[in-house]
Amino acid sequence: VDYANFEQARERLAPHLPPTPLVESDGLHLKLESLQPTGAFKVRPAMNSLLADLDRAKRKGVVTSSSGNFAQAVAWAATRLGVDAQIVMQRAASDFKRNRTRNFGGAVIPCDNTMEARAEATRRIVEETGRLLVHPYDSDETLAGDATVGLELLDQMDGDFCVVAPISGGGLIGGIAAAVKQRRPGCQVIGVQPEANPSMRASIDADQRTSVSPKPSVADALVVSKPGERGFRMTQQYVDDVVLVSDDQMIDAVRQLAVQAKVVAEAGGAAPVAAVQSQKVRAGDLPIVCIISGGNVEPAKFAAWLADA
């Protein structure tokens, strides 16, 4: 994965996705990916994947498998580019996510509730239709799309900083770290996972990609049981530390972001703030940037968390 790919992704995305705001609240810099059109950073890798092979996508359509933010992102990007999109989604996915995906223009293809069934259904569609397959977090195009967050930070921050980002498959943290560290090696990059799903932490400790059975967690966007190849490699090479946060710490962070910063974040999107607040980020004198990766929290849950304040 080459730095030139990151710059290329940025140029591709420029007409479609303006840089997201970086705001300050209580001494933290917040990079508001929650303000992306689908409420999460995933539009970057989705859009970059489609633009990288747009002819085929327009001719044959696109297919992906995701139950969450990437599904919505592909639906949105495809609609914007005039591409037909099918999204394979487990029947157990929430109505909230299914409806959002449909509203952004994606056709939801239901499958059984296992990762294998999802992969199998997706493979079958590709074979039968020749649709462009895009991977949610482990391809050169998704990593380069994710890296554009890092490129924007290099513009928005003067000097060195410490950036804290959530980890699911490792694409976001890997892309940001590869971008930021190559350009400003004095920066720090910290990844955050839920205690319930520490697959990257386990992989770093074992020095190889390691599977962990995810336990239930409020961070429903951070549930990949094994890091992607590229994400793992970039994290090994460029990330300074991977820390873990609890459900309660993430809920507290969601609440604080709403009440103090006026930002709607989902639990996984608030994980970096949770890590800072629970003293797990040692940034020294560097200013801290938290990547608020998404805001797609179900309204009823969000309301319940706020009511507990």
Added chain:
Amino acid sequence: VDYANFEQARERLAPHLPPTPLVESDGLHLKLESLQPTGAFKVRPAMNSLLADLDRAKRKGVVTSSSGNFAQAVAWAATRLGVDAQIVMQRAASDFKRNRTRNFGGAVIPCDNTMEARAEATRRIVEETGRLLVHPYDSDETLAGDATVGLELLDQMDGDFCVVAPISGGGLIGGIAAAVKQRRPGCQVIGVQPEANPSMRASIDADQRTSVSPKPSVADALVVSKPGERGFRMTQQYVDDVVLVSDDQMIDAVRQLAVQAKVVAEAGGAAPVAAVQSQKVRAGDLPIVCIISGGNVEPAKFAAWLADA
């Protein structure tokens, strides 16, 4: 009130308040004053008022009377500038607002629950201490501070647009309208008031500043019973229409902003979106900008509104 004052205010504010983001959601442009350090646009007029007479403010301190967003704004700006701040606040003001004002560094001076008592307590403090008195919405400095929202929009939007802003005392709408219309006369400016407090609408209809007894409303930041002189004059001269929205329409807009746009808005801050959604804004082909003036909604209320979704 001169255009040069607006530019001067912008220069004064630049080191303290970066331009707020303008984001797009569901076809609307949202100007996120909710992301200001105190969660509302009022830091602009507060900061501009202090910087206009900083020597005296530093020597004698500052005093203002407000129960809401202006109180927090003066406390924040004073703390940042090393100025001592007293805020006269009715005993009936909510703990939420009182605590936020204290947390930003202001000393809260309680008074009885009438506008007269508040004015009297403030006057007494000025006489006895020589503190700088800043008015929440009716002075040249507050209007110029408010106008900086308009100056930023002129940078952030290409060509003509229709801007929709809430009205309380008329400073915000007046400042924005005076800035925008002088520079781009093809723009439209629409003001929004709660049905429960239509004092500007009544004043425009009567062709003079008119008092209306405010009824209870969810928009607790939009409760001025009579427009300010400057705000009224600028609205008469530059604003195309003043429309009214109901409590239910504002609550729906708060909900939609949270769920779709991932933005925390208070009821008054969501009033422009409520006006657009209830078809009260006729913008023709112009893109619509809604000023999300603030996000200081009490968590319990916000939770209850979201839970009803």
